[in-house]
Amino acid sequence: MTTPLADHHLWTIDDTAAYLRISPETLRGWIKDRRAPPYRKLGSSRQAKLRFEPDAVIRWVSGLPTNPQARGRRGRPRKNGR
Numbered sequence: 001m002t003t004p005l006a007d008h009h010l011w012t013i014d015d016t017a018a019y020l021r022i023s024p025e026t027l028r029g030w031i032k033d034r035r036a037p038p039y040r041k042l043g044s045s046r047q048a049k050l051r052f053e054p055d056a057v058i059r060w061v062s063g064l065p066t067n068p069q070a071r072g073r074r075g076r077p078r079k080n081g082r
Contacts, residue, residue: 010040010051019057037061 016037017024030036031050037060042049 009054011054011057012052013050016052016057019054020061 011019013024013027017027020027027036037052037057039050039052042051
């Protein structure tokens, strides 16, 4: 007997970061800040492996604002007031 996830490929942090075109370190920061796509924790220890369902990541990306101004500008203001 196989489990439902036996035939389902889950992405690692590296796989997900590559899809999102960000570094794995950035994705880990998003996980820490709870801004990352939904993921599964495999195991109960602090060092348990995290896995992402590709469909959930794609849905998460499609729900992000497309206008960068919609999120608000981050960082220091420019000196010339622009």
